[in-house]
Amino acid sequence: MDLNQRITAFANLGQFLKDFMANAEKTDLQLVDFEILKEKLHAVIETSKRQNAWFSTENTLQALQSWSKNLEEESLHTWLSPYAITQTEAKEVAVIMAGNLPLVGFHDFLSVLITGHKVIAKLSSDDQLLLPFLAKVLIQLEPQFKDRITFTQERLPKFDAVIATGSNNTARYFEFYFKNKPNIIRKNRNAVSVLTGNETHEQLVALGADIFGYFGMGCRSVSKLFVPKAYNFDAFFKALFEYKDIINHHKYANNYDYNKAVYLMSLFPILDNEFMILKEDENFSSPISVVFYERYNTKTELQTFLSEREAEIQCVVADDFSENEIPFGQAQQPKLNDYADGVDTVAFLLKIS
Structure with missing residues (x-):
């Protein structure tokens, strides 16, 4: 053959x-x-x-x-x-x-x-x-x-x-x-997204697919947002309201209830829309139903930071941020040459021949 x-x-x-x-x-x-x-x-x-x-x-x-x-x-x-x-x-x-x-x-x-x-x-x-x-x-x-x-x-x-x-x-x-x-x-790797505050409503709705697709359990699921210092989450929450029905899945709802209770009892400040939790956190990997966020000063400074942490990142979802970025809404639709962890599987397999 x-x-x-x-x-x-x-x-x-x-x-x-x-x-x-x-x-x-x-x-x-x-x-x-x-x-x-x-x-x-x-x-x-x-x-x-x-x-x-x-x-x-x-x-x-x-x-x-x-x-x-x-x-x-x-x-x-x-x-x-x-x-x-x-x-x-x-x-x-x-x-x-x-x-x-x-x-x-x-x-x-x-x-x-x-x-x-x-x-x-x-x-x-x-x-x-x-x-x-x-x-x-x-x-x-x-x-x-x-x-x-x-x-x-x-x-x-x-x-x-x-x-x-x-x-x-x-x-x-x-x-x-x-x-x-x-x-x-x-x-373990995670997808992150970089926001500027200039995103359209349609882009933020598309980002919701990157966050909620497969309940956020994939290595290409956006689990961390980077936002400007003065970022207002109102437009973000308004766009993500289209995904509110995810809370009707019992396992997802159980995770949401558990994580919300833990954060509230621990007195962690959170933002909540009744089906997703935003928590300011330096980590990349967030629990199911939770998205971490971190504020940045300048685009250049953030580019340097993410470059230094690239071993933890599967992909970056953004608009006009970096050369290898993924457009909003496309993180869960990898092409055949989008290799996990950036390791060329075909090249590896050809070397063992």
Whole structure:
């Protein structure tokens, strides 16, 4: 199976997702049981939600929608064009996946297979169903993938390299355990946003998607705001009112009630709109339902500060602040070359060939 075959297979998987999202009655793909697959995917989404309440139907559909766009043939070719991907011996690559978001490990899954390797995916207990289902569809579209995909929740079998995603704490164990293997070890990172006070209402509404998407649980979720010294939050709160219904999710509401109670009992000054808490804090990583903020003096001073802390930052959401900024509303829509922690996964995988 050459690179073009692999690209075609994943592009067809993307088309399956597009047809699913559009609730199409049929598809041009060679899937004789398309209607059955659609029903099964609906069932997987519902079962995932029952097993993990954070995987709401809306969040899972958002993840599927995102991948349906990224898995277009032109996008795949553009992503891979800078690399020299040749036919080489397939290595066994273990991927230890996080479970904080639906399909959060799909990019690693894709990267391993698209570069010609075999993937051993160690699934999180919080996300056990979605990726195996999509893998079955992929194999139906391209049967040669059957011997290249393994899922496990047990001890990892023999492998040649590893990609592991976890917290700062688990990363220390990963670094020790996998020190003798080629590896990518990912730690905690967060997205931050820089505001100037000149943002439009539409930009602030879009920022709400960066904050509340996936309940703020992703590494690309904005958990920290940087605002000018005299910043007034009135316009910010007015724009975010569009997301007020998030408080109707019971787990989110429990976190909001708990964090609010803790801050009030501790006499911490907070700003509150009855579904989100703003707290002035120097840390980047905030609890669910809470966004930290910090005031800055000058743009140049803040640029220097964030540059010094770049190892803690996944992305910066802003408008005319820095060269690599993400526009408001786009943090949860990474492109294929937006690598987690800034580590080029494809380049890493090509070096182990």
